[in-house]
Amino acid sequence: MAKLTKYEKETIVLFNEGEDTASIYTYNAGLRKRLANFSKKYPDLCRLEKSCEQGGVSYVLEKSRLSIRLQPPMSEERRQKASEYAKQNRFNAKSDND
Template identity: 50%
Template sequence: MIHLMKYEKETILLTNESDDAWSIYTFNPGLKRKLAAYARQYPDQRRLTASTQEGSETYEVSKARVSIRLTAPYSEEHRKAAEERAKQMNVDKSSQG
């Protein structure tokens, strides 16, 4: 097995306007687990089309089943408020134990 550097381990989503599916090529372990779990639950919606010794997998997934979501960055105020809530939750949990 060839050892690849992190920057060589890509994730590529590929499609064109006439296709009904996305081709998803990835080395990402989390994404591969999600796609495998999805395949077990919905085998007609996705299929593994290739895998390599280096660890990549390529899946074909129906376009109707894939969504790309972009989120706006948090404001500094929102980030600090979330940090304080998380700290308070940790304090509450540690006092219960």
């Protein structure tokens, strides 16, 4: 099989008002890991439904466990404080070899 492009690696969240479950289909590595950990910890609330050869997974979970959070943009003041905090606590994305 051909390798998928980043554009083709979708995340799809499906649910309707008539059912208590939601379906999440994703290729996103971070979300796959979070779903795997959640399903291991709470198997009665979340389960792996299908895994694809190319890396995609499909989970079914209780809709009440799903949350969509919208975050407003950071103000310049907040961004500056976060930058200062990161510098003081050595949160540096670059290594000494860069």
